[in-house]
Amino acid sequence: MTGERDNRLVVGEIRGVYGVRGWVKLFSWTSPKEKLLQYDVFEDASGKRWRLLEGKPHGKTLIGRFENVDDRDAAAELHGTTLYVPRESLPPAEEGEYYWADIEGCEVFNTAGNRFGRVSYLLETGAHDVMAVTSDDGAETLMPFAPGRTVITVDIDAKRITVDWAFSEAPL
Secondary structure, eight states, X not given: OEEEETTEEEEEEEEEEETTTTEEEXXXXXXXXXXXXXXXXXEOTTOOEEXXXXXXXXXXXXXXXXXXXXXXXXXXXXXXXXXXXXXXXXXXXXXXXXXXXXXXXXXXXXXXXXXXXXXXXXXXXXXXXXEEEEOTTSOEEEEEEOBTTTEEXXXXXXXXXXXOOOOOSSOO
């Protein structure tokens, strides 16, 4: 998951309508994606609450129906809505696992103490996640987020990650 804001985390987005009875297509940033359907109340960016009445996987996507959204026109008005949940509604991360929102913003150093920059976002590639690290001059370096291999330590409280990665003046 990604995008912490006011002690809320972004977990998904409404990406379109499905049918004529108020159902919407949901994009999930949870892992696995179906975990999005375990939350029954979401907030939008303004703090308005939305109660999910029902939801289910549908092909490669998810669909859901929210309270007081009863037709296609009402569903279309929700297109593009970012869905947040309170951080306290998430289970604690297991030992050695991290929420992406905790990794984003961390400063990245190599074992020699050279600073690469800050984690601006992460990508899921299948083999392992990848950190996009942006330096002070705006250059972006992609690094594997592979704890025990390239990632040596993660200190969420200090917002610091140490990597086993050679330092270079030019982005790799």
